Amino acid sequence: MSLFRSILVADDEPSIRHILTLVLTDRKYEVRAVADGEEALRELAARDYDVLLCDVRMPRKDGLTLLREAQAAHPGLTVVVMSAYGSQEQALEAVSAGAYDYVQKPFKPEEIVFVLRKAEERERLLRENKRLKQSGLPSLPQGHILGSSAPLQAVLRQVARLAPVDTTVLISGESGTGKELIARELHAKSPRAPLPFVAVNCGAIPGGLLESELFGHAKGAFTDARTAKRGLFSEADGGTLFLDEVGELPLPAQVKLLRVLQEGEIRPVGENRVEKVDVRVVAATLRDLGKLVEKGEFREDLYYRLNVVNVRIPPLRERREDVPLLASAFLHRFNRELNREPPVEGLSPEAEALMSAYAWPGNVRELENAMERAVLLADGPHILPANLPERLWAAPTPGPATAGDRGVQQVGSDLSLKRAIRDLEESYIRAALRRTKGNRTRAAEVLDISHRALLYKIKEYGIDPDAEAERG
Secondary structure (H helix, E strand, O other), rough: OOOOOOEEEEEHHHHHEEEHHHHHHHOOOOOEEOHHHHHHHHHHHHHOOOOEEEEEEOOOOOOHHHHHHHHHHOOOOOOEEEEEEOOOOHHHHHHHHOOEEEEEEEOHHHHHHHHHHHHHHHHHHHHHHHHHHHHHOOOOOOOOOOOOOOHHHHHHHHHHHOOOOOOOOOOOOOOOOOHHHHHHHHOOOOOOOOOEEEEEEEHHOHHHHHHHHHOEEOOOOOOOOOEEOOOOOOOOOOOOEEEHHHHHHHHHHHHHHHHHHHHHHEEEEEOOEEEOOOOOOEEEEEEHHHHHHHHHOHHHHHHHOOEEEEEEEHHHHOOHHHHHHHHHHHHHHHHHHHHOOOOOOOOOOOOHHHHHHHHOOOHHHHHHHHHHHHHHHHOOOEOOHHHHOOOOHHHOOOOOOOOOHHOOOOOOOOOOOOHHHHHHHHHHHHHHHOOOOOOOHHHHHHHOOOOOHHHHHHHHHHHHHHHHHHHH
C-alpha cells in the first residue's frame, strides 16, 4: 500500500517535467508539473500533495525559497530537491533546511523512484511511532480489550477472523459499549496497522461541513476556503477510517461515501478531478439503519455496502462477570491519573456486589465515570458503597449470575422489597467468595455472619464457591 499518491514536480526544463511525469504516472502516482517556484506555491495552496519534487535553480523563485515557504504553509509535505552539477552545495543546504533528500542531475528515473520509496518508508515509521504514542496502550499478547465473558470473547474471535481482510464492517451496539475500541482492534490486527487509523463522529460535525471534512476541499470551494484542505479519507489513505454514528450522514454525503466504497475514489469539494484512495471503512451506529432505510433517511445501496459483516457489541448487563475486572482496571488507571497517595487498593465486597448487580444502562462509559468518582471520594484503601453514585443504590438489584436469564428489570418495574433483599444478599455472598478465592471461613468473616449461616445461604442460592473463586 502506497503512502504517497500525489506529486508536484517543479522544474524550468520542459524535458525534465515531461520525463518525470511519464515515469511517475507509470508508477501509479498522480503527477502535476509546473515551471517555477511561484506557480508551485499556487498549486500547493489549491490542492493537497504528498511530495514536492523541485529543482534548486529556477526563475522567479528558486528551490530553497520554495522549500522554506512550502514547508511553512504545509508542514507535512515531503520535499525532494534536484540539483545540476555545480549546485550540490545548494542541494545540501536544502536538506539542512528540511528537504528529505536530493538527486543529482543528470539522473536515471529509477533513482527518483528509489528516493521516493525511501521517503515513504520513513513517513510510514513516523506515523506508526505517532500512533503508538497517541494510543498510550501497552502491547499485550491478548490485546487491550478487557473481559473474559463468553459474549465478549465471541466478539473478539469475530474480530480476529475479520481483521486480515478488507471487508467493510458495521459495528452495532448501545452507547458506551466500546465500538471504537473494537474498530481499533480490527485495525491493529490487520496488515494496515502501521498506517493511519482515523476516527470521525459523523453526528458531531454540522451537515454543511461534513463533506469537506471527509473528502477535503479545493481553495475557494466556499467562502472560508482560503487554502486547500486534505480530507479524512486522504488522511486515512492506506489505513482505516472509522465512521462513528454513520446513521447521521446527510444524503449528499451518503452518495459520495457509496462512490468511495464502490470505486475507491474521492472528489474534494470544488475539485473537478478525482483522487484514488485505499481505505478500509469500518462504520458504527446505535441507530437501526434498516428502519432509517424504510423511512428514506438512509440509502439502501449504501446500507448493504456498509453492512457486509455486522459485529454486535454486547451491553455490559449481558456480561456482568466482566464488571469487577473492568472496575479494577479503571481503579488502577485513575490512581495514576489522579495521583492518589496512598493509592486505592480495590473494591469492598459490598461495593463490588452493588456494581455487579447494577444494570449499567450507560455501559462501560458509565462504569468508567463511576470509578473515577469513587477514586476521588474514597477516604480509605477500599471503595465503599458510599463512594459510588446513588443510582446504583436506587436501581433494582438482580443477582449477577442470573440477571441474563431473568432479563433486565427496569427501574420501578419490581418494587418487591423481599426479592430485592434476597438478590442483594446473593450478590454480596458471590462477591465475598470471589474476594476470598472460595474460602468459606474467610468469606463468612468478611460478610460478618456465622460459618453455618453462610453454608446455608450457599445451598439456598445454589452458589458454587469454586466457580466464584475462578471468577475472582
